[in-house]
Amino acid sequence: MKLYICWGTFQTPRPGGHPCANAHDALVEAGWAPKVKKTYGWGVLGDALNPTRKPVRELTGKNWVPVLVTDDGETIEGSQKIVEWATANPAAGAEAATAT
Numbered sequence: 052m053k054l055y056i057c058w059g060t061f062q063t064p065r066p067g068g069h070p071c072a073n074a075h076d077a078l079v080e081a082g083w084a085p086k087v088k089k090t091y092g093w094g095v096l097g098d099a100l101n102p103t104r105k106p107v108r109e110l111t112g113k114n115w116v117p118v119l120v121t122d123d124g125e126t127i128e129g130s131q132k133i134v135e136w137a138t139a140n141p142a143a144g145a146e147a148a149t150a151t
């Protein structure tokens with residue numbers, strides 16, 4: 052799976068936490084090891100000045116991260132939805148399901 056984030060998965064003092072860190076932490080806690088794609092940038096600068104967010108725009112039409120692409124090719128936008136997905140889809144459960 053791939054997780055597109057901004058500059059890193061560090062926490063910040065932002066209320067509710069840093070969305071990219073929250074998404075990454077939830078996936079790791081669920082047993083996943085996502086390939087982290089740093090897209091840097093700052094959406095308010097516009098598309099031309101955010102070339103590294105191009106894959107994100109192609110997936111969602113927006114400059115916002117985090118965005119998760121699961122191993123099934125599903126695109127999930129936003130930290131809250133990624134956290135919900137991680138909770139509902141623990142990696143150990145997925146492995147157990149395919150092993151039987």
Ligand SMILES: N[C@@H](CCC(=O)N[C@@H](CS)C(=O)NCC(=O)O)C(=O)O
Pocket residue numbers: 057069070071092093094095114115116117128129130131
């Ligand atoms: N509600 C969103 C907020 C995500 C958010 O604030 N993302 C930041 C990066 S941490 C972002 O993409 N900002 C737009 C920008 O960088 O221009 C979520 O929780 O996923």
